[in-house]
Amino acid sequence: MSRRGARLTDAQRLDWLRLIRTENVGPRTFRALINQFGGATAALDALPALARRGGGSTPPRIPSRTEAEDESAALARMGGRFVVTSDADYPPALRHLDDAPPVICVRGSAALLAAPKIAIVGARNASAAGRTMAARLARDLAAAGYVIVSGLARGIDAAAHAASLDAGTIGVFAGGLARPYPPENIGLIEEMAEKGAVLSEMPLLWEPRARDFPRRNRLVSGMSLGVVVVEAAERSGSLITARLAAEQGREVFAVPGSPLDPRAGGTNRLLKTGAGFVTEADDVIEALAPLLAHPRPDDVEAPVSPRDAADPPSDTARARIVELLGPVPSSLDELVRLSGSSASEVQIVLLELDLAGRLERQAGGKVALR
Structure with missing residues (x-):
């Protein structure tokens, strides 16, 4: 798929948007289509026949060019823009995921998207001590040059965002950028769009559903060098983020808590299974120093050339x-x-x-x- 250095025309960018917004097309399918047909335009032309041969009763719905233009214009009116994997300000670590979203909606600073990042996540019903710890870690890590990433939820997420607001923080939506959630964080979200950045892979008007939050979590961890979990129960979305981070090859850290507090059950279990022990920001900074000293080279691929249409299998x-x-x-x-x-x-x-x-x-x- 197109990587940094392969620039798309305005028409190609609209076709990328149409393709990723097409029914039954997710990031992995998008990549397979681009690799098979050489570009979004050819893939869009091939979709109806492909779905019919696959046994689909009706062809997948493909957004029109006008619909893509309308979404782009609506995002621009919000002060946002679309960023694709070939753009210089696409988050570098995110680009390496095999399910990296080919198009993200962004409001805010391009420089922050390219900077090294650390995610801080945790319980929505966080204790006062947990919120204080999240804020302290966020401030100290931001002072050390890291951008703080989280999921805009109540509790730990909001505390980390607010504490690193002036240094620049990135929030990831589960729904579309025009559907901020939860409502009580709208003021914080607007400040982040001005001083930091907010982003989403979903259509602008998409209402977040339960299954969209794990999708969001993979972006929180995927664009970060490491994930710090501050308070998480045994079954929580924060542990999903930690698991995704481990699968993505990211560092996982946890703040220990009292065995008597159920909000510390998940973090303490992470520590038992090998997560980095964190009581201060220096614990994270020291662990990540080798990664900054030897950053992973960014992939650069030549633009994919259109291919001749292959005959379907017998x-x-x-x-x-x-x-x-x-x-x-x-x-x-x-x-x-x-x-x-x-x-x-x-x-x-x-x-x-x-x-x-x-x-x-x-x-x-x-x-x-x-």
Whole structure:
């Protein structure tokens, strides 16, 4: 997929927006379509036929060019802009995820998006001590040059954002930028848009649902070098963020708490399983120093050239590939080897099933039937 250094025209940017807003197209499917067809325009043209061959009863809904222009204009009126993976101000660490959103909506500072970041997350029903600790960590880490990232929730998130507001902090929405949540943080969100940044991968008017919060959490951890958890119960969204951070290769830290406080159950368990022990900002700064000394080089890929439309696989080949799929995830290499088909044929069948709503793409490039 297009990376830093591969610039998109205005028309291409609109087609990227149309493609990622298309029904049944998520970040991994978007990447597969771009790699298969060489660009968003060709992928959009191919979508109806792909979904039909995949068994879809109706073609996926594709936003019109006018709808994409309207969303772009509405974001601009809010003082925002779209940032794509090829833009210099796309968060560098986020770009490396295999489910990195190809397009994000941003209000605020481009410089902050490129700066090194640390996420601070925790309980919504945080104690006074927890909020004080989150604020202290946020101020000290911001003074050391880190941008604080969190999810704009009540409690720990809000305390970390407010404490690092003057230095610059980034908030990630679960819904669209025109649907701030929770309502009591709207004032804080507006200040962050002026002094820091807020962003979302969702359409502007998207109302956040329960399943959107884990999606948001992967962005909070994905754009950060590490995640600090301050107060989290045994079953909490903050532990989801910590798990995602570990899967993404990020550092995970936790602040210890009283065994008598259920809000410390999750953080104490993280410490038992190897999370970094944090009682002050220096604990985080020292642990992350080697990463700053040897930053991961940013990927630079040449623009993908449009490809000739490949012939769809035969019915026999398609049947062999579909037969190999099931609820247990399989890799592309396994499907190629066991089906006897080419990688391109397997990719096309997977895209057909995906756009028909029958495929689930998972981490590591694995796929399973729904």
